[in-house]
Amino acid sequence: MHRRLIHFLTGIRSEYDILAPIIEAVGARPDLEAAVIATGAHLTGLHGYSVQQIRADGHRIVGEVDSLLASDGLSGRVKGMALQLTGMTDIFARERPDFLVVMGDREEVMTGAIAAAYHRIPLAHVGGGDHADDDNVDNIIRHAVSKMAHIHMVTTELSAKRLRALGEEEWRIHVTGASGLDRLLSVPLMSRAELDEAVGVDWAGAPYVVLLFHPTITDFSQASEHIKAITRVLEHSELRVAAMAPNSDPGNHAISAEIAEFAARCSRVKVFNHLDRQKFVNLLRHASLMIGNSSAGILEAPSLGLPVVNVGIRQRGRECGDNVIFTGYDEREISAAIDKATRDAGFRDRVSQCRTPYGDGRTGARIAAILAEVESGPKLLNKRFILE
Template identity: 35%
Template structure:
């Protein structure tokens, strides 16, 4: 009998990472793929990106509404509660043998909570990372403790998962699925991008994404205004392509500020969702990635492109030599952008693998005869012979 593997996706970025694994599971005769879409995928404000999932040929088995008309901490906390309820109902109907979760979004936390009490084994992708500027850090480690299989992106993360008391036999360093995705996608030329986006490239061009920083004392809006001031100071010879923020507290303010900036700057364009093909093609065709998105850390190095990492949201992750970090202050951001444009990234090495993560994960999933045998786990302390 085929085993049912249920994957959860709540945002465009995490879905893009999952695609290579979803396709690998679909091809495997021993598995049946179940797919649940939630969060920003179902929101008009964030582009109704569930339609991109369907356009890619995937069947969405359940759509789980969680987002309220609010981006406040209270609204997000309520969304987690709605998610737990929705996932409990979905899992009761789908009866998966294993739950596939990626990352550290609050939708993922809701799914893990429901699966935990419903005795559904969890395979977690991307555990063990550290990020200082967002509550994603605590969510990521919480999901690790609820999960039974751990697919990490690098050796440092593997050691942190081990430090959390997880059995080393169930920790697998597989690299980042983002590199798999890059290698599998077609690339649009500059001319094709200009036609698709309705945007004319300038002599220099930057791809900008700034997400809320949920733990910093300084509000996200103030930090973003510093970034906008730095971009304004560059002048109109720089093309600026903005992608929208995640559905986190303060996201609406960032969206408003972005649109107001673009309305006053003919060299700027804003897109709530670009899709994976256009997004990665833009990394290839622009001069640098700027902001605080994890794509500047995970994917940009594979394109040998510099990434200006603003603020603390990604601090703690493993950085390639092409990543330039700076404080969220206008002068520091300007310095970092100018340094990035002068940096030779041709020899940058992506520390997150070589693009075979999906097959590595699939191989492990196939090798385990009984997922339910993983449910009873105990804290495994680090011993003197651990390396």
């Protein structure tokens, strides 16, 4: 029996964590074989050298493409894409997959789509059709990759509707939910005391918030000003702060520098460059609040009953649960939102019972079944544009 070989492309820890349940589900099937292409931030110590997590999870890495330049501007990200294209071309020449799976909207998703298209490799896109009104380049990349993809694994029916509006054929679109929820259900629960010991804090059960703030390409030059608005509010609160490193997008150096300074002047702050999946999920489980602009606050936090304060334009207009409070960068507005999220009993009760629009935590198995059962050949590769 021929086992379909599925390559998964990933460039950063957050992306890999979303893909991981799918990789595991593919690897568990006798008719499929999984392999990972690691690139971007996975291969640098600046972002925790997270390729080690992929190895620790037991997945075969078919190739590593070193592409992250030491740049905090727009050109570095674009030049890195050229390195990714070259590296993936070499990988496909050495070991051609039956499918390439990409997730979301980062630059490796676009380079993977281009490389697969020219090699006539079917492309499966996870998370297509999602949209935020934040004027970020991510939206453009995500929708462009959807037009290049042959199979769509979308998170919600609204995302599926957007793909139909792009002219995609109905049979290519599968509403599978968000695979990040699979991870939440599979990670063993740690007690608060076990968590504090595991992450190296002595907070004695005191309330804490998780800070995870990424730069946005539309206003990355103001990243320092934006993160300082958040840290100043948190510094004047009584909350402990678990501060996570930002992603590798332009503006990340300024955010990392301010977080380091914040930790130096405030003893209640603990900075994490990288946490493995078990620690990170349990960090969210025991938190009083998540603040920043991470998609984890939109996709995964509702299933944990975790309040989220989303600061700035990133994620604006995205489909979300009742757990999210959106604010601008005004410190008084941020402070009021934190107070509501941590002290308003009625709000916290609603959040504890809120429903997520992103599925039931069984996405990985659904996607693996689709990859195993979809008919390969000319019909799959030759895309048509459907007009209503």
